[in-house]
Amino acid sequence: MSTSDRTPDAGEFDTSHTIAVRKFNRTHGLLPPAVEHQDVQLQRCLLQLSQKQKPIDKYLYLSGIRNSNVHLFYRLATNHIKDIAPLIYTPTVGDACLQWSHNYVQPEGLYLSYSDKGHVASILHNWPHHAEITVVTDGSRILGLGDLGINGMGIPVGKLALYTACAGIRPEATLPLMLDLGTGNKELREDPLYLGSKREKISAQEEREFMDEVMIALNEKWPGIVVQFEDFKNPFPALERYQHKYTCFNDDIQGTGAVVLAGIINAVKKSGVPVKGQRAVFMGAGSAGVGVAKQIVEYFMREGLTEDEARECFWLVDTKGLVTNDRGDKLAQHKVYFSRNDNGGKQYKDLAEVVDYVKPTILMGLSTMGGIFTPELLTKMAQWNKHPIIFPLSNPSANSECTFENAIKYTNGTALFASGSPFSPVNYNGKSLQPGQGNNMYVFPGIGLGTILSKATVVTQSMIYASAQALSTALSPSERSQGWLYPEIARIRDVSVIVAMGVIRAAEEAGVDRETRIEGMKDGELERWVRSKMYNPHEETQRVEKEVHSYIQNVAGNGVGGSHL
Numbered sequence: 001m002s003t004s005d006r007t008p009d010a011g012e013f014d015t016s017h018t019i020a021v022r023k024f025n026r027t028h029g030l031l032p033p034a035v036e037h038q039d040v041q042l043q044r045c046l047l048q049l050s051q052k053q054k055p056i057d058k059y060l061y062l063s064g065i066r067n068s069n070v071h072l073f074y075r076l077a078t079n080h081i082k083d084i085a086p087l088i089y090t091p092t093v094g095d096a097c098l099q100w101s102h103n104y105v106q107p108e109g110l111y112l113s114y115s116d117k118g119h120v121a122s123i124l125h126n127w128p129h130h131a132e133i134t135v136v137t138d139g140s141r142i143l144g145l146g147d148l149g150i151n152g153m154g155i156p157v158g159k160l161a162l163y164t165a166c167a168g169i170r171p172e173a174t175l176p177l178m179l180d181l182g183t184g185n186k187e188l189r190e191d192p193l194y195l196g197s198k199r200e201k202i203s204a205q206e207e208r209e210f211m212d213e214v215m216i217a218l219n220e221k222w223p224g225i226v227v228q229f230e231d232f233k234n235p236f237p238a239l240e241r242y243q244h245k246y247t248c249f250n251d252d253i254q255g256t257g258a259v260v261l262a263g264i265i266n267a268v269k270k271s272g273v274p275v276k277g278q279r280a281v282f283m284g285a286g287s288a289g290v291g292v293a294k295q296i297v298e299y300f301m302r303e304g305l306t307e308d309e310a311r312e313c314f315w316l317v318d319t320k321g322l323v324t325n326d327r328g329d330k331l332a333q334h335k336v337y338f339s340r341n342d343n344g345g346k347q348y349k350d351l352a353e354v355v356d357y358v359k360p361t362i363l364m365g366l367s368t369m370g371g372i373f374t375p376e377l378l379t380k381m382a383q384w385n386k387h388p389i390i391f392p393l394s395n396p397s398a399n400s401e402c403t404f405e406n407a408i409k410y411t412n413g414t415a416l417f418a419s420g421s422p423f424s425p426v427n428y429n430g431k432s433l434q435p436g437q438g439n440n441m442y443v444f445p446g447i448g449l450g451t452i453l454s455k456a457t458v459v460t461q462s463m464i465y466a467s468a469q470a471l472s473t474a475l476s477p478s479e480r481s482q483g484w485l486y487p488e489i490a491r492i493r494d495v496s497v498i499v500a501m502g503v504i505r506a507a508e509e510a511g512v513d514r515e516t517r518i519e520g521m522k523d524g525e526l527e528r529w530v531r532s533k534m535y536n537p538h539e540e541t542q543r544v545e546k547e548v549h550s551y552i553q554n555v556a557g558n559g560v561g562g563s564h565l
Helices: 019-025 038-050 055-068 070-079 081-088 092-098 120-124 149-167 204-221 236-242 251-271 287-302 307-311 333-338 351-358 375-384 404-410 444-454 461-472 477-481 489-510 523-532 537-558
Strands: 110-113 133-137 174-180 226-229 248-250 280-283 314-318 362-365 389-392 416-419 426-428 431-433
Touching: 019 537, 038 055, 038 070, 055 070, 055 081, 055 092, 070 081, 070 149, 070 537, 081 092, 081 149, 081 489, 092 149, 110 120, 120 204, 133 149, 149 174, 149 444, 149 489, 174 204, 204 236, 226 236, 226 251, 226 444, 236 248, 236 251, 248 251, 251 287, 251 362, 251 389, 251 416, 251 444, 251 461, 280 287, 280 351, 287 307, 287 314, 287 333, 287 362, 287 461, 314 333, 314 351, 351 375, 375 404, 404 416, 404 426, 444 461, 444 489, 461 489, 489 523
Parallel strands: 110 174, 133 174, 133 226, 226 248, 280 314, 280 362, 362 389, 389 416
Antiparallel strands: 426 431
């Protein structure tokens, strides 16, 4: 709350504030005189947004609102999440990152440069808020766009905006964090407008030492802070090094795996093929692909398969073809788990050959190779399966392995479909079909909320699995009757509550929770408690008004003078 001796915060310039609040905040006269209803504010925002033609212009407009009137921004986002989410995160955030240094106007988040080594803790003290969750990246592999250096700051900023909009984590409790460790992108280093260090990427050993300092400093400044790693070129070392020591997870590996698993759980049930009969071909054997596959392996094991039986249901394909033990190249360590040894010495050089060989029930894409699920492959999937499971998960839309329209057209409307990027509904045989979108925003906000509220000391694999299991149950009766794999995105805050509850219960079962107030709570009571802890931007004006009214009463009751009201 404001005091009489300071300049108002940007967020206090809110036209929905009453005159009394404006006087208290010292914004009276600095705002136009009308006290607006929140609906009128949103009407103006939507009008201005509609006048922007390019998505990047809409992104910049929304960023301006977030930095000048944070509660208005989140009122807009929560009321229109289906339309706003693609503008503040994928796919538009990709363009925003490409142009980050060129479009830079004001600070959004915290930058830690390798040149700050030895002084990270002192820099963290410059952050003005108490942080409960941070999204951290080094910008070395932004979406499917490659090494963007500090231009990747758009990812933590956008991701945390979704934590707030979708799960009600207070905006001031979020910390977008960019690690400036140099860049291998020569074009950026030679760009006079690039705002990062114009040096080559540091070595793996240097990065490890710097990351150690960052993780120690974060947890000394904000004990138990939830750290979400994002868009590291090699995400495995940090996760493996810190996941049993700090409260952290990697959304590219674990979040992607969880949201896809939720869709797979529902798709497998609808396909009519039992788990032991599933054959999954993955186009893409990077960190995300392997992370997804491992999550599904766990599901298959929980459905009765042994680990070996579950693992043998997967065939991973990379740019060199089917991943096998005898292919002749040295496999990256993360690929070894799924490497095949039953190919009889024959090598399958591309996706088409592998599909013909395996005749899969599941075709999964995490390759960023747009259109690689060709009409021919989709047609074959329909020939082999009554309900083929088609998941082209690459972002942005141009990198999607196929479109929803093609998946429906070439499988004669039988595909069980989910994509990573949004697609429009398709009319097929007089019926409007809705595409599923395996968007990570279905799980990572709830994982973050559940972890914060349970005060978990670490994020266990059981908590990640619980997020997927909870999401798979979040469909409404209407959504299930229409054959959807994921809930309506407009219900995301309700979905995040369900996911958070699953994460909390898993934390309790694993014995890593520290929030004693929720021990023994029944589900209904826990749900009410979780909802009570969520930030609601629609209630902020009323909250401020109550605080001002209470302050005035206390001043009057104590006979304190000097008020500027």
